[in-house]
Amino acid sequence: MTTTNRQIHLASRPDGEASSANFRLVEAPAPEPASLAVGQVLVRHHYLSLDPYMRGRMNDAKSYAVPQKLGAVMGGGTVGEVLASRHPGYQPGDKVVGMGGWQEYAVVDAAQPGALRKVDTTHVPLSAYLGAVGMPGVTAWYGLMKICAPVPGASIAVSAASGAVGSVVGQLARAKGCRAVGIAGGPEKCAYVVDELGFDACIDYKAHADPKSLYQALADATPDGIDGYFENVGGAVLDAALARMNAFGRIAMCGMISGYDGAPIPLAHPALILQSRLRVEGFIVSEHMEVWGEALGELAGMVASGRLKYRESVAQGLESAPDAFIGLLKGRNFGKQLVKLI
Amino acid sequence: MTTTNRQIHLASRPDGEASSANFRLVEAPAPEPASLAVGQVLVRHHYLSLDPYMRGRMNDAKSYAVPQKLGAVMGGGTVGEVLASRHPGYQPGDKVVGMGGWQEYAVVDAAQPGALRKVDTTHVPLSAYLGAVGMPGVTAWYGLMKICAPVPGASIAVSAASGAVGSVVGQLARAKGCRAVGIAGGPEKCAYVVDELGFDACIDYKAHADPKSLYQALADATPDGIDGYFENVGGAVLDAALARMNAFGRIAMCGMISGYDGAPIPLAHPALILQSRLRVEGFIVSEHMEVWGEALGELAGMVASGRLKYRESVAQGLESAPDAFIGLLKGRNFGKQLVKLI
Numbered sequence: 001m002t003t004t005n006r007q008i009h010l011a012s013r014p015d016g017e018a019s020s021a022n023f024r025l026v027e028a029p030a031p032e033p034a035s036l037a038v039g040q041v042l043v044r045h046h047y048l049s050l051d052p053y054m055r056g057r058m059n060d061a062k063s064y065a066v067p068q069k070l071g072a073v074m075g076g077g078t079v080g081e082v083l084a085s086r087h088p089g090y091q092p093g094d095k096v097v098g099m100g101g102w103q104e105y106a107v108v109d110a111a112q113p114g115a116l117r118k119v120d121t122t123h124v125p126l127s128a129y130l131g132a133v134g135m136p137g138v139t140a141w142y143g144l145m146k147i148c149a150p151v152p153g154a155s156i157a158v159s160a161a162s163g164a165v166g167s168v169v170g171q172l173a174r175a176k177g178c179r180a181v182g183i184a185g186g187p188e189k190c191a192y193v194v195d196e197l198g199f200d201a202c203i204d205y206k207a208h209a210d211p212k213s214l215y216q217a218l219a220d221a222t223p224d225g226i227d228g229y230f231e232n233v234g235g236a237v238l239d240a241a242l243a244r245m246n247a248f249g250r251i252a253m254c255g256m257i258s259g260y261d262g263a264p265i266p267l268a269h270p271a272l273i274l275q276s277r278l279r280v281e282g283f284i285v286s287e288h289m290e291v292w293g294e295a296l297g298e299l300a301g302m303v304a305s306g307r308l309k310y311r312e313s314v315a316q317g318l319e320s321a322p323d324a325f326i327g328l329l330k331g332r333n334f335g336k337q338l339v340k341l342i
Numbered sequence: 343m344t345t346t347n348r349q350i351h352l353a354s355r356p357d358g359e360a361s362s363a364n365f366r367l368v369e370a371p372a373p374e375p376a377s378l379a380v381g382q383v384l385v386r387h388h389y390l391s392l393d394p395y396m397r398g399r400m401n402d403a404k405s406y407a408v409p410q411k412l413g414a415v416m417g418g419g420t421v422g423e424v425l426a427s428r429h430p431g432y433q434p435g436d437k438v439v440g441m442g443g444w445q446e447y448a449v450v451d452a453a454q455p456g457a458l459r460k461v462d463t464t465h466v467p468l469s470a471y472l473g474a475v476g477m478p479g480v481t482a483w484y485g486l487m488k489i490c491a492p493v494p495g496a497s498i499a500v501s502a503a504s505g506a507v508g509s510v511v512g513q514l515a516r517a518k519g520c521r522a523v524g525i526a527g528g529p530e531k532c533a534y535v536v537d538e539l540g541f542d543a544c545i546d547y548k549a550h551a552d553p554k555s556l557y558q559a560l561a562d563a564t565p566d567g568i569d570g571y572f573e574n575v576g577g578a579v580l581d582a583a584l585a586r587m588n589a590f591g592r593i594a595m596c597g598m599i600s601g602y603d604g605a606p607i608p609l610a611h612p613a614l615i616l617q618s619r620l621r622v623e624g625f626i627v628s629e630h631m632e633v634w635g636e637a638l639g640e641l642a643g644m645v646a647s648g649r650l651k652y653r654e655s656v657a658q659g660l661e662s663a664p665d666a667f668i669g670l671l672k673g674r675n676f677g678k679q680l681v682k683l684i
Contacts, residue, residue: 056617234612256613266608271576271598274624275398282616 003030006318007073008102014058017261018329020322022058023074030105033084039111042084045100048318048339049077049130050325051164052232055260074102074321077135079119079126080341087111095121097129102321104341114289123304131164131336132310133299139285140168140230141295143252144176146288147281148228152177155224157241160232161202162189162311164336165254168299169230170199171308178228181221183237185331192334197309205237211268215240225249233258235265242269245276253282261329311335345372348660349415350444356400359603360671362664364400365416372447375426381453384426387442390660390681391419391472392667393506394574397602416444416663419477421461421468422683429453437463439471444663446683456631465646473506473678474652475641481627482510482572483637485594486518488630489623490570494519497566499583502574503544504531504653506678507596510641511572512541513650520570523563525579527673534676539651547579553610557582567591575600577607584611587618595624603671653677 004027011024031042054076057068068075078100082090087110090096098116100106110116119129131137143165150156156173160166161182170180170193182193182202190202201221208214218240225246231238234256245251259265273280302308313333315324321339328337346369353366373384396418399410410416420442424432429452432438440458442448452458461471473479485507492498498515502508503524512522512535524535524544532544543563550556560582567588573580576598587593601607615622644650655675657666663681670679 238612253612253616256616259613264611264613266610267612268608269606270580270595270609270612271601271606273622274595274598277624277626277629278622279624280615280620280622282619282621284619287619 005030005103005105008318008321009072010058010068010070010074013060018055018058018326020326023322025319031107036084036086036107039087039109041082041087041090041108041110041116043080043096043098043100043106043108044083045078045080045104045341047079047127047130048102048321048341050321050328050337050339052255052257052260052328054325055329075099076101077130079129090118094118095126097134104318124300127312127338128303130338131312132168132303132308133296135285136164136336137168137299138292138295139254140165140172141299142285142288142291143230143254143283144169144172147252147283148230148250150176150178150228154178154227155222156228157181157222157226158230159183159237161193161199162335163232166232167197167310167335168308171197174198175307189334211236211239215243218244230254235259239268242272245278247276249276249278251278251280253280257329313337315339347372347445347447350660350663351414352400352410352412352416355402360397360400360668362668365664367661373449378426378428378449381429381451383424383429383432383450383452383458385422385438385440385442385448385450386425387420387422387446387683389421389469389472390444390663390683392663392670392679392681394597394599394602394670396667397671417441418444419472421471432460436460437468439476446660466642469654469680470645472680473654474510474645474650475638477627478506478678479510479641480634480637481596482507482514483641484627484630484633485572485596485625486511486514489594489625490572490592492518492520492570496520496569497564498570499523499564499568500572501525501579503535503541504677505574508574509539509652509677510650513539516540517649531676553578553581557585560586572596577601581610584614587620589618591618591620593620593622595622599671655679657681
């Protein structure tokens with residue numbers, strides 16, 4: 001009996017908002033252990049990671065992300081278990097993290113640098129390697145430590161604060177002796193950010209449709225201004241944060257999810273970059289591999305010791321991935337969005 | 343007979359565009375040498391510098407520039423000659439640069455750090471200490487060298503390219519082995535930038551009212567993209583430059599003159615900062631005094647040897663200062679705007 005490998009392909013590119021109609025569920029035969037070439041590893045995926053950057057790859061536009069090919073398996077981070085291996089570094093039963101894509105099984109050329117990494121699940125749950133101890137965690141670490149470069153006592157703010165990246169930014173900032181203020185959507189997320197994650201304050205941007213109201217709420221939460229801002233959303237939230245920046249503040253531009261689906265959202269007052277002598281820097285964590293070792297080490301230690309908390313939204317089954325992804329783009333997830341495949 | 347010290351005061355704050363009606367010519371008695379206190383120096387101004395930053399100071403808004411007081415002499419850089427001195431470092435006849443303001447004479451507390459600096463006019467004309475070998479020159483030097491940080495072969499672009507700052511940016515970039523592309527208003531300025539200053543190309547933004555046309559012209563002039571951009575104007579020009587930036591490019595935000603008079607001009611595509619992983623940094627040269635010695639030394643050497651060229655727009659007489667300043671804000675000047683006071 002041949003096992004089935006269910007896959008999600010990109011069926012069409014979005015015209016405006018992405019929808020589940022852009023995806024197609026495809027059934028392929030699962031790779032056979034006997035068919036592995038030397039150096040290859042067969043992995044069964046336990047979790048698939050859904051991340052905002054995937055929306056950019058669905059377009060055919062020039063962007064930092066190489067466009068996702070039409071009619072091919074959607075790319076994405078995965079954790080799973082080795083079923084069979086023709087690479088000496090991997091044995092059946094090993095837990096691994098890789099870029100297996102939106103499918104249940106993958107054959108990986110393990111000799112390729114960065115293609116597969118064995119992970120220890122003694123103190124860190126497997127799924128965390130897609131979140132706080134994975135790409136989102138390192139993203140938070142890089143933007144905070146290398147761009148915002150906070151000193152103890154500094155005021156750090158972060159948008160999408162309950163998300164996979166934002167939640168790590170604020171907790172790391174607190175661990176560095178900073179004041180951490182989050183911006184999130186809805187009272188439940190804000191309560192979680194303050195009560196569970198230990199941020200000093202959190203603004204509910206959904207309660208402030210008017211830019212002046214949003215600015216005032218942020219001003220109340222950041223009485224000493226903002227020294228470092230970590231941006232995940234863009235739009236009105238970025239406008240408000242920019243206006244609260246202290247002189248010589250730093251802004252790490254990590255994501256602009258509010259503008260991914262439609263027309264670009266302008267920045268209302270770019271002259272503030274000059275007036276407040278800010279440094280605004282965009283980055284992609286995969287271009288800074290030199291920090292991954294240090295960052296993952298620190299993040300794993302914090303998770304293992306309970307000092308770094310995280311929440312996961314887990315959708316069940318590969319077929320649920322498209323809807324879960326659309327929900328992520330709309331902020332319906334709460335914490336790291338995963339799809340459980342077993 | 344008492345000599346008259348003519349002064350220009352700020353009479354009112356602009357509501358929208360600045361106009362000459364915001365200024366008032368006032369006649370005061372010139373300070374008497376006999377009235378100098380210990381440490382004071384009496385300077386007769388030869389030239390007054392007019393600079394875009396003065397527009398910001400006319401507002402009462404929170405900005406990096408302390409607001410100009412109503413009913414007081416407009417602040418501004420000046421060069422002149424010492425008439426009398428009770429400071430041992432200054433003798434009558436010494437040529438000096440300072441912040442004497444929009445008036446014909448000033449008494450300066452020379453002991454105050456940075457208040458007055460003696461200059462050598464053997465190889466560098468006195469007026470150049472307000473331009474290429476003064477604050478505008480150091481501004482160009484700082485933004486190019488410390489923010490754009492160009493390497494030989496890099497593509498550097500600068501707006502207001504025929505102006506006091508922009509002209510130095512491009513010539514310095516060429517001296518560092520870079521390709522220099524200017525953006526300026528009108529065919530005469532563009533021809534000057536290329537033919538006299540030696541830039542590789544110059545775009546006339548006035549010939550491209552449509553953003554797509556402006557972008558295409560800039561694209562034609564920067565076939566390899568832009569690695570470092572020095573911004574003096576903001577608005578549509580910044581939008582076009584942002585779209586031409588190469589990955590990991592740097593933008594030095596020095597001025598946004600296009601938005602000084604009216605409503606803020608939004609930035610159309612802030613997501614490009616992330617997509618191209620740019621560093622965008624605002625700065626004010628007076629906050630980086632540590633570079634002035636090195637920068638002025640290099641700039642003076644280049645002017646003295648003829649490798650750094652500049653042009654001056656010289657208005658005659660203090661009474662012409664308001665109109666000359668309004669003209670500067672509208673781009674009517676050609677090169678460094680000065681007012682000759684003798």
